[in-house]
Amino acid sequence: MAGSTPRLGIDMRNPIEIKKVEQMAENLAKMDPVKGRSLWQDARKRFFKNRAATASLVVLGLIVLFSAFGGLFAKWPNDEIDWSMLGQIAEMGQPSIQNGHYFGVDELGRDLFARTIQANQISLIVGFVGAAVAVFVGTLYGAISGYAGGRVDSVMMRIVDILSAVPYFFIVILLLVVFGRSIIMIFVGIGLVNWLSCARIVRGQTLSLKQREFVQAAQAMGVPPFKIVVRHIIPNLIGVVIVYGSLLVPEMILAESVISFLGVGVQEPQTSLGVLISEGTATMQYGTFWQLGFPLAFFTLILFCFFYIGDGLRDALDPKDR
């Protein structure tokens, strides 16, 4: 009955064609089984296709390596004052290879190379850990609040409102006073304050996502709410959350510098990029440009890297782009 059944493309009564099919079956059997492709493999592939993001990852990696091991090349420790420089920084404190001050010295005659390395370490840790804490807590909170809706949402968001309006400075001071001035406390303090806006953004996005078909389908199938949140809502938020997270890292580093500027931040002789930058700004009109230049350069590089990586991650992870 020609014409009534859709044709499969092979005429099973033609012996030449049968031969072709048999040949193909043999070839197939010899091939490796097809590997399944997961979301993350896909994402990784796409990330590395993005040249800017890959380059940034490399640069960031180099900076991390430099911060971790650069200290081995420093001729001076980060807290020792070079007494011969003291008082004549503008004239004698420039970067030089001979006296071992590769980046020059700061206002107190301490080696800027060693201090910048140490500052990088602190700032990177503050950035990563702080942002991670903020994003993790904020996303979970916001997604739950947005998905739950109604009363629960109202209460949870009110709590966020109250906490947003409480003087930031006090929370951090109090934490630092009660638990001592350790770096961990600074992360926790800064991170805990910044989760609020992340929560709000995530909640907003969740409200939109909640109405989408795939969520309603999952609900219809009887998937428990928490699983919906974790397996359906959050992955769809990742794009925005990651970009927001990458916006957050520089904010963390800046927030830490403001805290130090106010007098409750990283304790001497440790330092952070924010501290070095504000010290450099104070002296910039007196001719000691290197004091601002080097920390600002690292700061800029680190932030640029995070921006490109953030963009790259967003592009890579976006499930809609299939």
Add this chain to the structure above:
Amino acid sequence: MFNLILRRTLVAIPTLLILIVVTFLLMHSAPGGPFTSEKPLPPEVLARVEAKYGLDQPLPLQMWNYVVGIVTEFDFGPSFRYKDRTVNEIFAQGLPITLTYGTLSFVLSVVVGVFLGVWAAIRQNTWIDYLTVAFSMLAQVLPNFVMGPILILIFTLWLGWLPGGGWNGGQWQYIVLPVIALSTSFMASIARLMRSSMLEVLQSNFIRTARAKGMPESTVILRHALKPAMLPVITYLGPVFVYMITGSFIIDAIFSTGGLGYYFINAAFNRDYAVMMGVTLLLGGLTIFFNLVVDLIYGWVDPQIRY
């Protein structure tokens, strides 16, 4: 929508009350008090001074008196550090200043940020895109307290075009530098968020459909893509406004504008409780109000949302 406004207003009252309690407790837990000084007062004298301001009463009573004072007389209390002024006077003087340059900065950031973000998204991978991204990153790199002095160096010292600070009743020359210093980094972050959000929206099916239907690109962008792309940006705007107001203390400090932001941080240092409470309540009220506005706009933009 009316429902939402009503509900929010009702909820605002207990919110503010809780805010008062939390702030009171935090303030009083910090070491030192308004009268702790280098030449310390003898204990009996200190006791009298504190009694005059009611600081010797138990905390719940102090809180009660404070709330009653606000509700019945709209009196936010005296400043402990600036003896000649009350918090009401400080508000009357500082709030217009902060709101003026804060609002200007906000509007500028949003308008320029959204514009740049959209433009960069629709001209993705062209020089406009790269420039916008580069500008955003540079602008975010420079903290307020670096940008402020640099601006003064350039415009006051080298060029002599603008005054180096002060407010002088709000003449435009005094507003320019503070607004630039405050708005730049927010402009940049709004631009970036707008751009990435717009890029996402432009990939979606309904945009593809609109284009396939043969709609002119401008209509596609403005009538169909803009609204949903704005959503993450809108939610971001709420905290942006609050950051601006709190971040304005650096602007106040550098440019000596006399705005409220500096009072905020200064009061913390001086343990000036009434000023601290007053500014906190003000900020809390503004935050709640602004979040309501944001939610309303959000609801208008995304018709699928049900509250």
Add this chain to the structure above:
Amino acid sequence: MNIKLRTLLYTTVFSVGATALLAAGTHPVTGEALADTQTFTYRLLDEITSMDPQLNEDVDGSQFARDMFEGLYNQDAKGNLIPGVALSHTVNADNTVYTFKLRDNAMWSDGKPVTANDFVYSWRRLADPKTASAYQWFVEVMGLKNAGPVMAGDMDTSELGVKAIDDHTLEVTLEQPLPYFALTTTHTSTFPSPQWAVEAHGADWTKPGNIVVNGAYILTEHVPQERSVRVRNDKYWNNENTILDTITALVINDENVALTRYVAGELDQTDVPAGQFKKLKAERPDEAINVPELCSYYYPFNMTESGNPALQDKRVRQALSYAIDRDIITENILQAGQIAAYTFTPGATANFSVPDVEYGTWTQAERDAKAKELMADAGVENLDLEILYNTSEAHKKIAIAISQMWKQKLGVNVTLANQEWKTYLETRGSQQFQVARAGWCGDYNEASTFLDLMNSASGYNDGKYANAEVDSLLAEAKTMADPQSNYTRIEQIIADEMPIIPIYHYTANFLLDTSVKGWPFENVEKQVYMRTLYKVED
């Protein structure tokens, strides 16, 4: 002569006369050509706490008080007492009753005469616990009779040892004899306040429009955290000799921004950012000023049980003090002419000569060697110490430098504890520190204002140092005609027991535009009366 000629004559005379009035004059004493606009603009770090002389708490605020009000005595350019509202005083035999004769031409800006009652009112107000003045304790420094009970509220203020015999005679009765009482009358908290204005306006009495003053200037504009303006008060008794018309104070928190604005011409005076004096002096030799000040910078040790036990051994304290190279701090870090200190009271203090203490005469190398020896003797190795200081660039630099000196020379491990102001005051005031940074400025120009801190009962003795001999020497000095020998002995005890480490004596450094003249550079208490300033033509 005819009408035309007469008119011409009158017109000519009139215009010449008017021109003469309008043109800038010359200084009556020095003959310098004066500038056309007599305005002085200077920088304030922060808004002042109050314009009310009894309520003001900060140094900048006391400048306002000195310009707008006038006390019994003023200080001249060198810091000596000269008549203010009071012309002279007599003292009874045992230095317990001072009688001041007031001038009869002193007036308030609303026309009322200044009388002795105004002083009685303001001193009672200062002592009154209901006023809650931060300087209430000054009444005790003055030594007024019944100061203690009045301050505590146990006695009515009318019992305070001050009385108006008549409108122009003020009688002061002291609790105990005090030879230097007259010096305390230049303190701004003792300045008179207008009772009728205070009672009429309450806390608003100091606002422009309400304020009534008896000094050379009156407040006309005040925008808090931004600016304030004071202009000439015509009713001031000495108004003819006031040349400067207007004083503008601008609040600029950031010292580097202030410097930029000074260079741009917006300010006539500003402070020098930490560590930049040497460079600015080289660039602007006539503008960069550097004069001794009546203040000392020191590190007290916590001598109580909550301190570091190793510090109970005086050898350790001496070692730590010897190991500090004060010249590096003054010449390489601060670089503004500060004076290295081996004793507590500054040499600039009137009627005080700095005693020689042994360790001050050695070279730094000798001090270092001795320090190592002392530490070895005390058997202390690998000492862990914490230095407490409040947030400030200068304090940070000095603390870091000292910690490095201790580390390199004595192997001490130093932790730096930087706290913001109030927290730091609490910590230091409750003896929760080991070594802290401290600074003390004299309240009057006599050595006891410093050495009284060493008294075991002193409320400002944060280290709680207690030495019975010092206490009795201090008590004795209050009634001695020339207490120098006691003061010398006390300084020697301090140098031996080292309860504090004196580090340097302050200098006041600032930039002053060359067109500003009449500044009292030699006044170590920084008592500037701006009516003595004037501007010359550039």
